[in-house]
Amino acid sequence: MPKSDRAAQKRQDKDSEASLWIRLATFLAVLAVVALCGMIVIAALPALLASSHTPFEWVWQPYQGHFGILPMCAGSVLLALSALALGFPWALAIVIWHLTEEAQALASARKGFGIFIRLLTTVPTVVLSFAAVFLLTPLLRTAFGGTGMCLLGATLMLSLLILPTMVLVMESGLSQRLDALCPHALALGLSRYQLLCHCVLPKNRQTLIQAAVLGFGRACGDTLLPLMLAGNAPKLPTGFTESARTLSAHMALVTANEVGGAAYNSLFAAGLCLLCTTIAVTLVLRRLAPAKDQKTHS
Amino acid sequence: MQLAVLVENFSLAFGEDIILNDVHFSAPSKGISVLVGRSGSGKTTLLRSLNRLNETLGQVKTRGRVRLDLGQGLEDIYPQDNAPAPRPLSEIRRLVGMVFQTPNVLPLSIAQNIALPLRIVRKLQPEEIKQRIRHCLCQVGLWEETAHRLETSAENLSGGQKQRLCLARALALEPAILLLDEPTASLDVHAATSIEELLKELGERYPIVLVSHNPRQACRLASQLTVMEAGRIVNNFCHELPDAQTIKSLLKEHSPSETMS
Amino acid sequence: MKSPLPWLLRLAPLLLVAVCAVLLIFLLQRGLGTFSLSLLFGDVPPLQAIFGQRPVWDGLWPACAGTLCLVLLTLTLAFLPGLGCGIYLAEYASPGKASFIGLAMDILAGTPSIVMGLFGFTLIVFLRQTFLPNANTSLLLSAGCLSLLVLPVIVSSSCEALRALPRDLRITAFALGMTKKTVISKILIPQASQGIAAGLILALARAAEDTAVIMLTGAVANAGLPAGLFDKFEALPFAIYYTAGEYQNTEELARGFGAALLLLLLSVLLVLTAHFLERRYLRQRQGFHAAGRAR
Known part of the structure; x- marks a missing residue:
């Protein structure tokens, strides 16, 4: 050239x-x-x-030289799973209701409910926690005794936090496919509800998994709700009315009260655990997403 | 006869799909050259090869030569081995005016539709832009209708008006060649007739290459007629043009059911 | 024909609405009464408080001012990188690069805010041990970490806004002889500006409500008005968090409820605005698109 x-x-x-x-x-x-x-x-x-002061043990007693974060890992997972166990069926029920006859008949109520769900995703978690501290905690205290700061309270509020996200994911995944099938199925005499439960839901497990994984990621990552509601005792909880501490809350607490070098080390280990979890969640979601696209094309 | 467009051995492929296969085509420097063919025959792609617009649509591979007269005799617009490089793309596209099937006004005011390219591409002064807007709108017969509302959105114009605005916009850039891709296809009969009148007039001054799917329109406008089929040129009429009926039968004759050699 | 829905399905949305209504009514009941100028400024005259002539000890003004500064600084830091990355993703990136950048943005979007805060905290610890022994958590650090948090929002919204533009618009502009750069800067960006603005407002809302990041990177309870980029600051969400644990008397508690309600209203308002802008933008684009497609 x-x-x-x-x-x-x-x-x-x-x-x-x-x-x-x-x-x-x-x-x-x-x-x-x-x-x-x-x-x-x-x-x-x-x-x-590190050979001494390893963060991977079950005891957190900084003044005795034990900096274990395993109770917090367990706390995070336990809290996220129980929030998911409560929030997922709830979200699924809402989506089924929203997509089937009753809600379809009330067009304006349905639209209003959609906006309501969207708004829920934007409620600041600190406001949610604040309201719960002064409303839910006293209730739990009178019901179960103790301080009222327990796993149960955090679970309830956390399920409320992840609910709208899961509803939106499920709805966006299911509604189009349901609408596409509807003319044929309705002509066969099936109702939208029957169609959804017998055909659309079993064929679209991936959407449900996606919603659950996203909900789990959100629940793991949230800081304020567990920090303000779960009581923060650094030990493995044995029941729902006991106090627990999550990784995220642990990080907030340790940085707030500067304890010292080895405590900081455990802090970074906790951060890494949390980061790895959420990256894994992101990767799983990305694996699920293209499969969904192919389905819509076929 | 002086040529404005000369296409030789030209092939073009989008990825693996061969759209144009060894095309020879030429257009004189005056008059309207009409390209006809069934949909998918490659006529629009050939048109877009003349200002290299296909390259904005995806990965394109080309072979062969396309030469245009952009004011200094025929010159290559695709890079050739052992030859000086062609002009920059933006310059080629400015010198080759194009009007599309659907009137693509920019979502701006009527005046801005013409002024924006002049300002950005030609870097003209506001005074001169103003004059040109008026001149071009007069040329396409739109001045009387729009002079009082130049600052209103161009999207409120009727289909025929929009298409004339698109023509005016192309003319404002002082093109050497005009490319028209079924310019009346989305218009009603009345608007189409007025655009055709306009094109006949413009054909006196500019070399025009026009794609049409309407045999009768092709008859009315053409000074040269080319029939395309499956990415090739199959017929070329320069002097004695066929009538509409013949064109219709020609298009049928080369139907895709015929085996390609 | 109505099919008999199990009553459980009907209960689920009702329960959600009921729970939210209870929480909202509780907040309104405790917080609405505090809404007055003294919630913001205490007993200091508002003008003097706004210009910092007299410090406000028993009002939310320093926290509001801190949040305002924080949010503006965050957007300043995140806007250009976000927009530029969005443009690159929509207009230039090859499929491989786009998927790589998309992955990076997904990871960033999925990262919990406390980890972003930890990143800032680590940065300060690192700087203290190496170049700047005096480095400390500050307004600038918080804004930097928050800009990481809102970056994916800005990137994806500007990318989506550009992709929603009709292809005809691009082809027309190219056919007029514009270079890709001018097409993007003079035609596409102005056309997509509303969609980009919606993303910015959404980013604003996220930056305003996040607590975990600033908790680790320099928010404190009593700093007064923000003094400078390298000073500690007060912020509304942190004030709410702090009140919940450390309130001394009913007055402070009432102020906490006022602050919670204020933040809730602020984020709902911001998100509704963003939603409205985005809807209008998409409707206009699709309208133009449909008109362009009609044959």
Whole structure:
């Protein structure tokens, strides 16, 4: 290729190339994610490799030299799972109601309910926790004794927090497919409800799994609700009326009361655990999403 | 006869789909050259090859030469080995005006539709832009109807008015060649007739390549007629043009059921 | 024909509405009474408080001002990277790159805010041990971490807004001889601005309500008006959290309810605005699209 040619080619390439600030912005955005993950892994390394004061034990007694975060891991998982156990069927029931005859007949109520769900996703968790501290906790205290700060309270509120997200995911996944099947099925004499329960739901387990995984991720990551409602005792809870501490709440507490070096180490280990969980959740969701797309095309 | 467009051995593929296969085509520097063919025959793609617009639609591979007279005699618009590089894409596209099947007004005011490309592409001064807006709108017979509402949204115009605005917008950039892709297909009969009148007039001054799916329209407008089928040119009439009935039968004759060689 | 729905299904939405209504009524009942100028400014005259001539000890004004500064600073930091990345994703990225950037943004969007806060905290610990022994958690650090939190929102909304534009618009602009850069900056971005604005407002709402990030990166209970980028600050969500645990008397508690109600109203208002903008934008685009497609 002659020289002038190459120069012109270069000019044309430049025309269709992103300008510098756009490339810089993209680089910065990706760099931020890499830095976030990298920084937390590096900070957690000393804790992972340490022979003494390992964070992977079941006792948290900083003044006796025990910095175990396993009770918090268990607390996080337990709380997220129980919130899911309560929230998932609830969300599913709401979606089924929303998509079938009764709600379809009340068009305006249905629309209003949709907006209501959307608004629920935006309620600040700190406001939700604040209201629960002064409304739910006293109720639990009179019902079960103790302080009222327990796993049960946090579970109830957490299920309320993840509910709207799950409803939205399920609804967006199911409604189109239900509507697409409807003319044929209704002609066969099936009701929307029968169609949904016998055909659409079993064929779209993936959407349900997606909603559950997303709900689990949200429940694991939330800080304020467990911090303000679960009581924060650093031990393995043995019942729903006992106090528990989650990883997220643990991180908030340790940074608030600077205890010292080894406590910080456990903090970073806790952060890494949480980050790994949510990255796993993200990857699972991405695996599920393309499969869903293929289905709609076929 | 002086040529404005000369396409030789030109092939084009989107990924693996071959759309144009070894096409030879030329258009004179005056008059309307009409391309007809069934849908999917590649006529729109051939038209878009003349301003390299296919490249904005996806991964495109091309082979062969396309030469246009953009004011300095025929010149290549695709890069060729052992030849100086073609003009930049944006310059080619400015010098080749194009009007689409559906009137694509930009969602701006009537005046801005013409002014924006002039300002951005030609970098003209506001004074001159104003003059050109008036001149071009007069040229397409839209000035009387729109002079009092140049600042209102172009989307409120009727279909025929929009299409004339698109023509005016192309003319404002002072093109060397005009490409028209079924410009009357989305218009009613009345609007279509007035656009055809306009095109006949413009054909006196510009080389025009027009894609049409309507044999009667092709007859009315053409000074040269080319029939395409399955990515190839199958018939070319330069002097004695066939009548509408013949064109219709030609389009039928080369139906896809016929085996391709 | 109505099919007999199990009553459980009917109960589920009713229960949700009931629970939310109870919570809302509780908040309104305890918080609405406190809504007055003195909720914000205590007994200091409002103008003097706003301009910081006299400190406000028993009002929410410092927290509101802190949140305002924090949110504005966050958007300043996140806007250009977010928009640029969105443009790249929508207009330039090859499928492979787009999927990689998408993955990065998904991970960022899924990361809990407390981990973002921990990132900021780690950064400060690191800086203290190395270059800047005096570094401390501050307004700038909080805004930086919050901008990580809202970045995916801005990226995806600007990317979606650009992708929603009709293809005809692009082709027309290219056919007029514009280069890709001018097509994007002069045609596409102005057309997509409403969609991008909706994303920005959504980002605003997220930045205003998040508590976990600022808890780890410099929010405190008594800092007064924000003094500078490198100082500690007060913020509305943190004030709510703090009140719940540490209130001394009924007056402070009442102020906590006022603050909670205020934050709730603020985020609902912001999100409704964003929702409305987005709906209008999509409707307009689809309208244009449909008109362009009609043959």
